[in-house]
Amino acid sequence: MITALTIFHAILSVLLIVLVLLQFGKGAELGATMGGGGGASQNVFSSSQQGNIFSKATTGLAALFLINSVLLSVMIAKESKNSIFDGEAPVSAPLNRDAEKAAAKAKEPATKPEAAKETETTK
Numbered sequence: 042m043i044t045a046l047t048i049f050h051a052i053l054s055v056l057l058i059v060l061v062l063l064q065f066g067k068g069a070e071l072g073a074t075m076g077g078g079g080g081a082s083q084n085v086f087s088s089s090q091q092g093n094i095f096s097k098a099t100t101g102l103a104a105l106f107l108i109n110s111v112l113l114s115v116m117i118a119k120e121s122k123n124s125i126f127d128g129e130a131p132v133s134a135p136l137n138r139d140a141e142k143a144a145a146k147a148k149e150p151a152t153k154p155e156a157a158k159e160t161e162t163t164k
Contacts, residue, residue, distance in 0.1 A: 043113065043117060049109060054106070060099050060102060063095060064099070
């Protein structure tokens with residue numbers, strides 16, 4: 042079912058793109074090449090009829106596209122029981138606590154015996 046809806050979604054996408062490109066606009070879109078200068082297409086569609094038919098078809102296809110998108114997402118969400126975050130490690134503590142610990146260590150005075158041991162081990 043999901044495969045059929047995905048194929049239907051792809052077909053809807055292509056049809057919606059073609060329909061939008063066929064509409065007349067302010068510039069010279071693809072609709073101008075399909076008989077925008079006159080001829081047989083003017084007899085079939087007058088300028089007002091063509092706008093109404095294409096705009097209604099675009100609205101219908103856009104509604105189908107939206108409904109199909111929501112339906113696909115709901116069906117896929119119901120099908121998958123796992124999340125991509127299920128195997129992830131838990132989030133660590135905020136970095137503010139690390140900064141507080143570093144500031145507390147900086148306030149503590151360093152003892153001389155520890156400093157002497159460090160210099161002896163490095164030599």
